[in-house]
Amino acid sequence: MTDIASRVALVEDDDDLRASLAQALRLAGLAVDPFPAATAALAAIDADYPGVVVTDVRMPRVSGTELFATLAARDPALPVILMTGHGDVPMAVDALKRGAWDFLTKPFDPEALITSVLRAGQTRALALENRRLRAAAEAGAGDGLIGESPAIRRLRAMIPALAEADIDLLIEGETGTGKEMLARLIHRAGKRRRRRFVAVACAALPDARVEGEMFASVGEGSVTAADGGTLFLDDIDRATRRLQDRLAQLVETRSVPGRGRDPVAIDLRVIATAREAGQRADDAIDPALLYRLAAVRLRLPPLRERREDVPLLFAHLAAQSAARLRASLPALTDAARAHLVGHDWPGNVRELAHFADRLVLGIDPLAGGGAAPAADAPLPERLDAFERGAIVEALAATDGEVGAAITRLGIPRKTFYYKVQRLGIDLAALRRRRGA
Template sequence: MTIAPLAPRRVALVEDDEDLARSTAQLLRLAGFEVELFAAAPPALAALTADWPGVVVSDVRMPHVSGIDLFRQLHERDPELPVVLVTGHGDIEMAVQMLKAGAWDFLTKPFAPDTLIAAVTRAATARGLTLENRRLRAMAQDTDAPVFLGESPAIRRLREMIPVLANADIDLFIEGETGTGKDLFARLVHRAGKRARQRFLPIACAAMPEALSEPLFAASGLAEPGLAAAHRGTLYLDDVDRAPAHLQERLLPFVEQRALRHRGEATPIDVRVISTSQDAADGPPPSLLPPLFYRLAAMRLRIPPLRERREDIGSLFARFAGDAASRMGRELPPVTAPVRTMLERHDWPGNLRELANFAEQFVLGLGEPSPTPSAARHKGLTERVDAFERDEIVAAVQAAGGEIGAAIRSLDLPRKTFYYKVNKHGIDLGALRRKD
C-alpha cells in the first residue's frame, strides 16, 4: 500500500445559493481542490461515506435540513470528518457550540478568500493524517499480510518466486544493500522447500579471522560444528563478497565438490548454498574471486532498496509499528505530519532495519523528527505562528497534567478562544490527557 497524499484535495461544498456556490467552487478549484457541489444537505449525506477523503464546507442556513443538522449527522457517521460551517449571521454563541461539538471551523460571510483557503487547507491536511492513521492501524492488525511485505513490482515478483526457488534446489546469489531483507528472503526460501526440516546454517563471512574459519571445514563427523552441520540443509554465506581471501580460497573447492576433506578422505555434504552480496554489478563483485562467484551464482537475485520502492514504505512501517506496539504492550499512536513527512521524503539508507528502528521509536513516542533550522526558516510567517500556537497549547495542557481549566488559565485565554484554536490546529485533547 502506498503512502496516500498528506492532504486530500477534495471538498464537498454544500450551498443552496447557486451564484455563491459557483464562485466559491471556482475559488477552491483555483487553489488546487477538486470540488463536488451539493445544492442541499440530503444529497450530500447520501454521497459522503465515513471514510470520505476530503473536507466538507457547508452553509448553515438552508431549507429543510440546515448545515448544523448536516454537521451533526456527518459527525455521528465519522467524528473525524472536518466540517467548515459558513453563515451570513454572526452568531458567536452558535459558532462556539459547534466548535465544541467538533466542527473544524466557523466562517462568517462575507469571508476573505484567503481565510477560506487556509481553513480548508488545514482541514485537508488533518484529514489526510486521520485516514493514514486508519490505514496504519488496519495494516498493523492484518495478520494475514505476507511476511515478505510489499506491493511494488520487484517485491511481488520476488515473493512469487519463493515457492518456485524453494524446490528448485539451485544455489542463489542475492544482491542488495544492507538491511534490504536478504536474510529474510533466504530463510523464506529455505522454509518453503524440502530442506525445511534440516538446518539453515548462517555464516557471517565478512572479516572472519583465519583461526575461526579453520573449524568450519572440519570433517571428522557430520555431528561436528562447521559446514558439516548444514548436511541436507541450507548453507547461508552472508556478505560473501566481503569474505577475506583465505576464506574464499577454502570455500572454492567446497562449493565445487560439495565435500569436506579430512586426512585425504572426502566426506560428501548435501547442501544448498545461498550467498549474499552488498554489491550489485554486471559481473562478479570486485572483491570476490570470479571462479567462486560463478559457482555460487547459479541464479542471481536483487532486492531493491527502499528508496526504489517507496510505495512499500507505508505498509512496512505499519507492520513494524504494529509488531512493536504488540511487543511493548502499548497502543499505536497517531501519525503526525512530521512523521508522515519523514516517511515520504527520507531516503532510508539503512533500509528495513532503519525503518524498523524508526517504527519502534514512534511507538515509544520518540519518533517525532525535528525540522532542520533551514526548513524552519523557509516556512511562511503564518505557518510559524500556527506552529508556535499549537506547541504552546500542547505544552500548557501537558504541564497541567491534562487539566484543561488549568491550561486555559496558564495561557490567559478566554475559554472560547482556547477551544477555537484547539480545533483550528487539530489538537487531540483526549490523546494528551491519555498520555498524561
C-alpha cells in the same frame, strides 16, 4: 508535502448563498459538491469521501450539527466546517469540542472559508494517505517483501520458482536492505521449509572455530545442522580466506570430513549474501567459491533506488513496531512524510525501522505537528506553526492534561479548543503517546 484534498461538500439550504460560495470555492481551484439539505449530503458522503464538508448549522429537518454528528460516526477523520449565525456560536464551540474542524460566523469573507477549507483539505489528504498505507501494509504483511517498485515486484515473482529450484544463491546488496529476510522467504516457500535454516555470520567467525567446530561431522555449531535445510552464509565477502576455502569445498562436495576416512554427506542448499560488487574489493570473494556459489545472483536495491516503496514499507514497519512496543500507531505527519520521501536512507530498511520505532514512541522530532515553515513563509503560516508548537509543548509538559495545559498557556478554554481544531492538533493521539 501531502497533496490537498480538493473536493468540498457544500451543504446550504439558501440557494443564492450556496451558489455564491460554490463559485468562490471553484475559483480557488476546488471541486464542489453542492447539497441543498443535510439528507442529500448524507446519502452521498461516505467514510472515504476525498474532501471536506462545509455545512450551515441551521437547516430544516436535519441541522448542521446533526449532520456533523452522523458524519463523525462514519469517519471521525472527515473535517467538517460549520457556518453559523451569531446566536449559534456556543453550539459551534461545543461541536468543536466534539471534533468539528472549524466554524465561521456569518457574514464572513469567502477568503476565510477558502483558507479553512485548504487547511482541512491538507489534513484530509494526510488521513486518507495514512489509511491507504496501513491497509496496503496489512495486505502485504504476510509477504515480508514489501513494495510495488518494479525491482521488488520482480523479486517477489521469482520467489516461488527459486524456492522449488533448490539451487545455490548469492544475494547482493547494501547493508540493511533485507538480504537475510529474502533468504528466509525463499527457504520458507520451498520443500526445505520443514527443516532448519542455519545462519552463519561469516564476518565474525574466527579461523579457530572454522577448524574446530563449523566443519565437524556432528555438533550444533556444525554445518551438518543444516542437513535437509538451508545453510545461510551472511557477509561471505567478509569471511577469512581460510573459511572461504573450506566453504568452496563444502559447496563442491556437499560433505564434511568424517571421523574415519569416509566424508559425511550433507543434503543442504546454500544461500549467501555479500555487499554489492562495487562496494567490495575485486578479490573479496575467492573465485573458486564465487563461481560455485553464484548459480543465481540476486540484487536487493537500496531504498534510494525505490523511493516509491518507502512510505508503504514504513507503514508496515510502524505497524510491527507498535505491536512490539505495545504502543498506538501514530498518524504520519507531513514532516515525517517529507522525510520519508526526501531522505536517502543510507542504512536502508534497518534505518527505516529505527525511524519507525522513534515515531511510534513519540521521541523523534518529526512525530510532532509537522515541519517548521520556511523563514520567508507568510506571517499567518509562521504564527500557526508557533501556536501549534506552543500547544503541543504545553500538553507534553502536563502529560496531556488539558486543564493544566490551558493554565500554562494562559488562554481561555474556548480559545484553546478553537485553536486545537483549527491547527489540526490530535489531542487523543498526544494523550496516547504520553501514556505509551
